[in-house]
Amino acid sequence: MKANRRDWMAGVAALALCSLPFKGFAAVIAPMFPIKARPLPLTDVRLKPSDYATAVQVNLDYLLSLSPDRLLHNFRLYAGLQPKAPIYGGWESDTISGHILGHYMTSLVLAWQQTGSQECRARADYIVAELAECQAQRSDGYVGGLGRKNKEGKIVNGREIFDEIMQGQIKSGGFDLNGSWAPLYTVHKWFAGLLDIHKAWGNPTALKVVVGLGGYFEKVFSSLSDAQMQEMLACEYGGLNESFAELYGRTGEPRWIAVAERLYDRKVLDPLVAQDDKLANFHANTQIPKVIGLARIHELTGKEAPGRAARFFFDRVTNHHSYVIGGNADREYFFEPDQIARHLTESTCEHCNTYNMLKLTRTLFSWQPDATLFDYYERAHLNHVMSAQNPATGGFTYMTPMMSGTARGYSEPGGEEFWCCVGSGMESHAKHGESIFWEGDDTLFVNLYIPSSARWEEKGVNLSLDTQYPFKSDIRIAIDQARQSAFAMALRIPAWARGREQVTVNGSAVPVTTANGYAMIERRWKKGDVVALNLPLDLRLEPAQGSTDVVAVVRGPLVMAADLGPAEKDWVGVEPAMVGENLLASFVPQVSDRPRFLAKGVIRPGDMTFVPFYSQYDRRSAVYFKRFSEAGWKKEEAAFLAEQARQKDLAERSIDIMHLGEMQPERDHDLTSEISYPVSYRGRNGRDARSGGFFDFSMKVQPGPLTLQATYWGDERPRAFDILLDGQKIATQRLAHEAPGTFFDVDYAIPESLTKGKSKVRIRVVPHDRTTAGPVFGMRILKARK
Structure with missing residues (x-):
């Protein structure tokens, strides 16, 4: 029976809403939905001049600067057809090749809907026709551009890994599957792009290609036992469950929802169904698309458990794992809930995470409208998504740093930087009118x-x-x-x-x-x-989760940040702090076309100007501040400044940093390994190597005395391992309860003879027989102290 608005109002009238920014959603949304909502079609919404409209136009120019034929290079090559253009570099020349084409298809659809660009629609149809031609070269429905590294380290057609998987040969080091970088994540992007083209204007070939591709992977998955399926799903698979569910929604064929429900990572999703937050130390963006898939399965089947998990996940992430700008995760990983204050680093807030959280928000709102959902959406969209594109260049960020003084890093549009957040970025900035x-x-x-x-x-x-x-x-x-x-x-x-x-x-x-x-x-x-x-737009302070003494300044939905100078200049100051009782009374408005305040007398080491955070594309920022009373500052100042000096010294001496156990740093440093696994412990990621194995990677060096610094957990069971530099042993490390209850660093002197004339070296960690190397929770190459 259709419910109406009066039913909805009657149902929500008795619900108490919490005054915190995003608090209370899980409590107020019931399993049955008295009203549903849908966005007005993007084709019926047009943006007027604003920063949002500028972002759309800059992004449209970027999309049209890309070559579909270059993105299709591997698809044609691996189908036995002659490529029409050379392949792009960066990630597109790695084994994850093809993921950008999926994002690009979706972005073309959105840009056409948002702006009416016929060129975008024509390009999308062209790509579909090319993929159909590639698929026709085979008889099994497969089409793809992903690669895999063979034993010689050469990238070859990744299609062969699925033959191995069907034979039960499943090998993953945590971020790869049989030598291919997150292949099912990449496959999901193709599904999503093709389904978006089909939905937008009914291109029948797009659906035909998806059905063929779906049939191929249905065969792959049906060959696996449940245990083998879980082993395979330990490697990132994006929102492939959502794609198969959507294919069921388009065709009505039960075979597709059966596949969707089997794409279920029990280790992550079972606790969410049970309303248990076990997110700490999981790679964040690996999990969010899985939950979006659960939400779609719930919509199509009416099963309660997937919907319950989606609501719980949203509540936990937005209220217990999110920064003030709406982003989440540190170095791509969730950490313990309510610990934001301990994770203000240079590697916070991956854009893909927020892109996917906003998709989940829209889905939950469609089930039952609730303003709390869009309080979060607005916060993240305005402060994180809008900060992730540089309107002057069209480049995109990967991370948005919450550490004071850290410059944002944007992709170079002409530099062939195609990391994941370039893909989600080109989608996000094609559709700023979609949720108004x-x-x-x-x-x-x-x-x-x-x-x-x-x-x-x-x-x-x-x-x-x-x-x-x-x-x-x-x-x-x-x-x-x-x-x-x-x-x-x-x-x-x-x-x-x-x-x-x-x-x-x-x-x-x-x-x-x-x-x-x-x-x-x-x-x-x-x-x-x-x-x-x-709407009143007053300044207020919002504490960071985990500490009432770490605060950010917010004006309405807008996060304000201290301006620490141009990004191209190194920032050499100490982390600013706030001192005083009535802090906001000292914020003096300045004449400007947008909010601008001078904080007088309450910032240490000196007065600072606060401006909207998102707009600091080429500036350095301070978002979070430790807060002290006058008496407290005098007591803490010496220790506070000493720690800042130590961190500054470490940063200045660092030549290269290796965050072990983290996907992108390991890729950037060309890590190779055998019998080695990423680990997470007490909020930190690392890597170990078991007996008979090793891990090694490249690090930058420079002339002069250098030190290799490694970080370990201080309460390990006895173990021993060697550390080699370009094949020469520089240390044997033994661990056995050296520093219980804490992490500790060990410095190893590097003989200058081993680095003379070199710009890079290979560090190798090798366990002694029948023991384990590490875990090592990061390594640095440092200039030796003078």
Whole structure:
């Protein structure tokens, strides 16, 4: 039976909403949904001039600068066809080749929907035709561009790994599968791109290619026992479960939902179903797409457990694992809940994570509208996603650092840098209009206040949204056309507004009903009606999870950050701190076209200017600050500055840093290994090697006296191993309870004769017989102290 808006309002009226930014969603959403919502089609929303519109145009230019034929190189090569253009470099020349083509297909669809670019649609159809030609060269439905490294280290057609898997030969070091870098993750991108093209304008060939590809992998998976399936799924598989579920939704064939439900990583997903947060030390972006897949399975089957897991996961990540900008994870990994204050590093907030969290947010909102969901969405979209593209160059970040003074690193659009966040970045900045307006029964939800115009086809309504929010408080929504004029407009009132919002229609106060975070205006609308919303944009301090003495400055939804100077100049200052009782009283507004404040007398070591964090593309920032009273500062200042000096000294002396057990650093340092595994312990990642194995990797060196520094856990059982540099042993390390309860560093002097005339060396760690090497929780090459 169809439920309506009145049922929804009655159902939510008794629900208590928490005043914290994203708190309470898991408690208020029930398994049965009295109302559902869907976004207005992106084709019916157009952006007006703003930073969002600029991002879309810059991204469109970037998309059109790419060559489809270069992205298709391996697909044609491995199908036995002549490539039409040389392959791109970077990740596209590695075994993960092809993942960008999947992102690119989806991005072309979104850019066409957002801007009407016919070139984007033509390119998407061209890619589909090329993939169909490649698939026709085979009889089994496979098509692909991924590679694998053979025993000689040469990259060859990765298709052969699936023959091995079907024979039960499954080998993974944690980030690779049979010599190929996360191949099922890459396969998911092809599924997603093709399905998006089919959905957007009904390209039948796109669905045909997906069905063929789905049949091939159905055969691969059906050859595996449940135990073998779990062994394979220990390697990242993206949201492949979502793709098979979606294929079921398009075709109605039960075979596809059976595959989707079998793509279930028990180690990660069982605790979520049981409402148990075991996320610490899991690679974050590996898990989020799995949960999106569970949500889709729930929608299609009505099974309660997958939906319960999705809601629980959202609550835990947003309320217990997220930074103030809405991003999550440190060095790509979740850590213990409510410990943000301990993880303010240079490697926080991978963009892909937030890209996927926003997809999950949209799904949950479609089940039952709740403003809390879009409080999170707005925070992450504005502060993280918008900071992840440099509008001057079109480049994308991988990480967005929360460590004071760290510059953001953006891809060079012409430099062939195709890491994962370039792929999710080109999607994110193609679609800034997709979540502004939603419809549910006879209600129009306004969830984001982004300058735009839209058509609500069902009601025959055209409307315009004009604002300089979040810089200024006033928001104006005008009815430009109204054919079927009786409906309710639901304006999201952020939790931080705390009931101080003002709403008028045509300049006069009107009756407003509040329901689940929305101001509901129900009336018979006519052309020329204007709704005005004013939201208070006061400064406030938000503590970091894990410490009330570490805070960030927020204005409305906008994270403010201290400006520490241009990115191209090294930052040599100490980490700033806040000292005083009434800190925000010392923030003095400055004349500017956007929020700008001078903090006078409360920042140590000196006064600083605060500006919107996302806009500091080419600047260095400070987002989080330790907070002290005057008495507390005097007590802590010496120790605080000494620790900052130690960290600064370490950073200045560091020539190269190897974060062992982490996917991208291991790729960057060309790690090879045998009988070696990534490990996680007490929030830190590392790598060990078992008897008969080893791991080795490249590190940069320079002339002069150098030191190799390694980090270990101080309470290991007895073990012994050798450390070699370019084949020469420089140390034997024995571990046996040296420093119980803590991590500790060991320095090894590097003979200058081993580095003379070299820019790189190979470090190898080899266990003694019948013992283990490490785990080693990172290594550095340091300039020796003078």
